[in-house]
Amino acid sequence: MALEAKNVYFRYNKKQPWVLEDCTLHVEKGECLAIFAPSGYGKTTLAMLLSGYHKPTKGQILLENNPLPQNGICPVRLIYQHPEKAVNPCWQMRRVLEESGTLREELLDALGIEPAWLNRFAHELSGGELQRFCVARALLSGADYLICDEISTMLDVITQAQLWNVVLSEAAKRSMGVVAITHNRHLAERIATRVVDLPNMDK
Amino acid sequence: MEQKDTTLLEIHDLSVSFRMYEHGLKQTDLQVISELHLTVSRGEIVAVAGSSGSGKSLLASAILGILPENATVRGHIHYQGEELTAARQEQLRGTEIALVPQSVSFLDPLMKIGAQLDGHRRPRQTEKRKNLLRRFGLPEKTPQLYPFQLSGGMARRVLVSTALITDAQLLIADEPTPGMSLEQALEALRLFREMADEGKAVILITHDIDLAIAFADRVAVFYAGTTVETAPASDFQNGSKALRHPYTKALWNALPQNGFQPIEGFQPYAGALPNGCLFAPRCPYKTRQCMENNPPIREVRGGEVRCWQFEHPCDEREVYHGT
Amino acid sequence: MKKHKTAPNRRTKLVIWTSIMALALIAVYILGIFIPDTAVFSSFLNAKQPPSFKHLFGTDALGRDIFLRTLKGMAVSMTVGIAASLISAVIAIIVGIAAATGSKAADAFVNWLIDLVMSVPHTILIILISFALGRGLKGLLIGIAATHWCSLARLIRGEVLQLRAQHYIAVSRRLGKSHGWILTHHLLPHLIPQFFVGLVLMLPHAILHEASISFLGFGLSPEQPAIGIILSESMRYLSAGMWWQAVLPGLVLVLMVLLVEQTGEHLQTILNPYSVQQ
Secondary structure, eight states: OEEEEEEEEEOSSTTSOOSEEEEEEEEETTOEEEEEOOTTSSHHHHHHHHTTSSOOSEEEEEETTEEOOSSSBOSEEEEOSOGGGSSOTTSBHHHHHHTTSOOOHHHHHHHTOOGGGGGSBGGGSOHHHHHHHHHHHHHHTOOSEEEEESTTTTSOHHHHHHHHHHHHHHHHHTTOEEEEEESOHHHHHHHOSEEEEHHHHTO | OOOGGGEEEEEEEEEEEEEEEOSTTOEEEEEEEEEEEEEEETTOEEEEEOOTTSSHHHHHHHHHTOOOTTEEEEEEEEETTEEOOHHHHHHHBTTTEEEEOSSGGGSOTTSOHHHHHTTTSSOOOHHHHHHHHHHTTOOTTGGGSOGGGSOHHHHHHHHHHHHHTSOOSEEEEESOOTTSOHHHHHHHHHHHHHHHHTTOEEEEEESOHHHHHHHOSEEEEEETTEEEEEEEHHHHHTOGGGOOSHHHHHHHHHSTTTTOOOOSSOOOOTTSOOSSOTTGGGOTTOOHHHHHSOOOOEEETTEEEOOGGGGSOGGGSOOOOOO | OBOOOOSOOHHHHHHHHHHHHHHHHHHHHHHHHHSOGGGSOOOGGGTTOOOOSSSTTOBOTTOOBHHHHHHHHHHHHHHHHHHHHHHHHHHHHHHHHHHHHSOHHHHHHHHHHHHHHHHSOHHHHHHHHHHHTTSHHHHHHHHHHHHSSHHHHHHHHHHHHHHHTSHHHHHHHHBTOOHHHHIIIIIHHHHHHHHHHHHHHHHHHHHHHHHHHHHHTSSSOTTSOOHHHHHHHHHHHHTTTOTHHHHHHHHHHHHHHHHHHHHHHHHHHHHOGGGTTO
């Protein structure tokens, strides 16, 4: 039961250099793997690969020993660094959540989403509040793995702690696998059961 | 703290509000910065730290006088002891006061990097420019390139170079490091430090409190559009007891390397600010006074703080640990 | 939050102006439609009269009131213009989306087609199409509709390409939503303002083209009181000193076209999210 990257290479086209070279990692259900890397090490690319937004140029991404499904609901969910870009600005938040599945009161409570926010639009919410919605959206349709790409980088540290406490407790409850990509070593060490350094990984 | 004559920039009671359309045709004034105090002395790096979208970048725009038309500015900004008027802002912008903009889109896409580095004038001593480019690891042909030929990280370094190449006394760096590699970011910060050591001053606007603590002399903590506390960076190393404002303590406790314990609640929105102290709704020590009046700024233990509770020995108490 | 009660702000003024202009246009249109055909009767007693209070724009060689004919003609021209623009805008939406979401070959083909249509002068193209389809209303409508979709299609294509790069579209896809679902739920709602602004901005061109093609005799038949026909008839009498039959309907045409153009531009300012705070 694991999400694996096997010798993954990635570049946008043949003329460009590799963004990611020979990257291998795996994450089990129920564990939180932190990938630590400073900027410019292809962290976001790795997140996109793991969650099926990009296809690797070489190598494989395997979910329970099968390739990631290309169609239908993907059990690996990506949460972006910038929540305001990941939400349709013309939609009320209720509709944003319902895109993923039926609202569940207990999940919204657990994430600290107040009912009044559901009637707002993205620009009427702060980054921290929006990011909760993105987490909620990822969880609503029953994901098995959560890829968190710098989800708290743009937030203040109090909101960061609030958000991660919620994510980790929900992930534990559902025994999900979490991949946390971050440039903050302290954060990586605090939240993860295992920390991987991206710059050293391929050596 | 330092003598008066070393003060380079002094901001008093600065408020910035925007005239906005609410829904349909109703217009309201949205207060984004309220009664902000900040002093910057020669030879120091002052970090303004707060969450993104809280209006920090507007502070830079207000100092430079490049706010959009629908903004209203109240309060005083003094530069070298003299009021910074619109005319003076225009005169000093780019020469005495330089900005490292937040976004790469600040580069003119139709102008070669070289011309932009030199600030649209005749090329100045190229020695300095060469030196700067070398230190940032930018290829020597960079000045001949157009912005679209640069990678994101290169463009970032060019932005920092455009500001450093001037002989500015005051540098305002708005989130200069994201997109740079660790070494490049460190190099940029080292250059800022060198500037400060030459008797100039740097305002480092950042959302990254770790960065602020590590590289600034003083940290101004930005909350809901104002600075609630300005503390020497060393206080953050000495733990929450050395800090003054309940919000700053809460920040310290929420750092992953410390407690990772958040307090409850959210920063209020611009436009829905509470009366009285802006932090009062989330503050564990609030009293009626806090809910009614915004506290004045006070000097305490070598720092400035905006809190009513401060006379009481609040620093002796344990900070409330939320769930 | 402080609220200020001041003189109407810029946006309010803009909305009021646009409403007034739109109302004026609608008034002319409705008047033109409701004037009965019998009101424009021939009467040789009244023929060739210069403008007076009884006949604001004077009368023509057959003694018909030119003011009433102009109103009716404007209504006909606007009907043709609106219908043609509407068809054109729908074509633009379909072609634009097809180019942006389809294969690379489809995109290249659409771009080539746009270049092709835009490189031929519209008037010639409309005349050709209208002539080939036997002139009359049908030929004219198809001719105008077939030539005006290009720039809006290009705009829509760009917009869709930009939207498709948005994170929330990618998220939607990974949530298992189909292309059709994303199109109708995410893309189309964003395109509605573009559609309407494009439509209104297309209108003056369509009206002018209708008038000029009818004027040249390749459009509506001479029995219809179209503005182009009135102007074309007036040419015969211009040398006889009947200036009013050409000048006054011509001025009305110019005025209406300007009004539509302005309304469209204002509408664009109002609907464009980037100019919201101006």
